[in-house]
Amino acid sequence: MSPFAARRARLAASMEPGALAVLATAPEVARNSDSDYPYRHDSYFYYLTSFTEPESVLVMVAASGATPARSILFCREKNVEREIWDGFRYGPSAARETFGFDEAYPIGELDAQMARLLADVPALYYALAHNPSLDAQVAGWLKAVRAQSRAGVAAPARTHHLLALLDEMRLVKDESEQALMLRAATISGAAHLRAMRAARPGMFEYELEAELLYEFRRNGAQFPAYTPIVASGDKACVLHYSANNAQMLDGDLVLIDAGCEFDSYAADITRTFPVNGRFSDAQKVLYELVLRAQDAALRAIVPGRPYSDVHEAALKVLAEGMLDVGLLDKAKYGSVDNVLAERAYTPFYMHGTGHWLGLDVHDTGSYRDLGIEGKPSRPLVPGMALTVEPGIYVRPAPGVPEHFWNIGIRIEDDVIVGEAGARVLSGSAPKTVREIETLMAER
Incomplete structure (x- = not known):
């Protein structure tokens, strides 16, 4: 006690x-x-x-x-x-x-x-x-x-x-809290691993949801930390999709956003993977863009740096990638700075890159330093816990390359701010293209 x-x-x-x-x-x-x-x-x-x-x-x-x-x-x-x-x-x-x-x-x-x-x-x-x-x-x-x-x-x-x-x-987690959050993330990572191994074209989303819930409970988690999202195909472009009742088709990606609650502490992990075990060329291009954005955001997690740096680091990589792959018109926007200034990325990336995590999946605490005039983004300190979850969501629209239509990707990990940088709690869930394809080839 x-x-x-x-x-x-x-x-x-x-x-x-x-x-x-x-x-x-x-x-x-x-x-x-x-x-x-x-x-x-x-x-x-x-x-x-x-x-x-x-x-x-x-x-x-x-x-x-x-x-x-x-x-x-x-x-x-x-x-x-x-x-x-x-x-x-x-x-x-x-x-x-x-x-x-x-x-x-x-x-x-x-x-x-x-x-x-x-x-x-x-x-x-x-x-x-x-x-x-x-x-x-x-x-x-x-x-x-x-x-x-x-x-x-x-x-x-x-x-x-x-x-x-x-x-x-509650914003800064003590050692006992961090240990519980690691356990929640480890159980949740195992559930994502189980879902990847179970996935097959023709299955329904709720069948993968059942695999997640089974893995949560059999490892001692008391509840899911929130309603799981199992979104295949175009449903992955719906940020808070929860019906989980569509049939997963050959060639679809499936986005799973799910975490358990263990002894009152939440995990929140997202993985996106191909139902058939192999990324298409278009899926791979966008997936690796999101992965690079997440890596940039993780490297921005350093004590003393503003919380907003995490989002800005991911956003810069995503904006540059959107220009490179043709989601945004280089002739119109010209540079990453213009994309950011005009918020031209918002049709494809419309949410923040993370949130506080703890007893609640969207945990308490201000994101701004309320004690300073102007309320700037608050500095990160060791013991803070947050998610890092960039994504990209491509709906059919004029001027958008058709081979990217209906691709939704999000990659999310749970992180503790350490003395030297980010300590990722959820690393047990595979997330590189090679790791995912290798795992799924062994099914």
């Missing part, structure tokens, strides 16, 4: 002396009738507690003078009868001891305890406008405290957005 206790201590130290923070986990959500969707805890809550039961609330009280900081958990009571139906519950006493909280109470006591805990507290930190149910509860707690004003009890004078503090904390 030491990483979680250390995070709680860091949060308390960043709060006003004597202030109180409250953070609820995610609610259970009904799917239909008396069946719920598979439960997944709130990422912020898990980051501070590692506690995964629903109906749970964390309260942090910052140190003040000689009074130390405290962490308080509210959770479901121990209930042997309900455990017969729903499984094990810790209950407040065992949860306090197991997870290292200073105090723990039944969730049913939350309202009464909060009216007491908020009395004479200088400031309240909570997730403003994040959870309507909690917003209503907070309003009720404050009303209860204000009702005691004649007895000399004061309500918090200030409120702060708790998630802004946690976003910055």
Whole structure:
């Protein structure tokens, strides 16, 4: 529990002396009738507690003078009868001891305890406008405290957005987080490998999706980190395609964007490969262009360099390649600088080259340095985790060489910023033309 206790201590130290923070986990959500969707805890809550039961609330009280900081958990009571139906519950006493909280109470006591805990507290930190149910509860707690004003009890004078503090904390991953992310990426890489080995012309996209999900679960991953994309042929030009129901044809490329969640941490990997095991000449030209763009982006991941350099490095290579292969008219644009200035690349590349990664597949944290006037792109620091995912998507259009039509390619890896540069977590999934064709020839 030491990483979680250390995070709680860091949060308390960043709060006003004597202030109180409250953070609820995610609610259970009904799917239909008396069946719920598979439960997944709130990422912020898990980051501070590692506690995964629903109906749970964390309260942090910052140190003040000689009074130390405290962490308080509210959770479901121990209930042997309900455990017969729903499984094990810790209950407040065992949860306090197991997870290292200073105090723990039944969730049913939350309202009464909060009216007491908020009395004479200088400031309240909570997730403003994040959870309507909690917003209503907070309003009720404050009303209860204000009702005691004649007895000399004061309500918090200030409120702060708790998630802004946690976003910055979550942006840099500690060693325990990096180890979990490596495991998630390793499992996900094995799933992509399995899909390449299984692919055959005539199969349906959902058959490859089943191979991915099987590999995730058999290696201990609890969930896919997001809905997998298995997009063959022209469907690969749809960025968030999710139907996964088309038949894969001889000569198609298939783009698979899929990653698992392992112990709450996400992987996010994309590989694009030929269903029949051999790239056509046109497919190979564009694929190797995207691969060069990714290599340029990976080399831009250096501590101290702006985050935006990663995208700009990939973009420059892609723009130059689009001119060279005829996707963009050299006579019209003339140079890479003109392509970039006019954003002429956007019909073929319309998204960024990556995003933060962690407990959420699109993880928290600002991409800009909010502490500097003008908010420039923030510098990379060791421990940040991000994806690097350039792509190229060619839809039929006048002036676009026909042999490139309906080719969609994306190559994505998971990366930790290291002291010397990028540490790729997902390298087990083949991605060069030679690696892919060699692997698929052995099927």
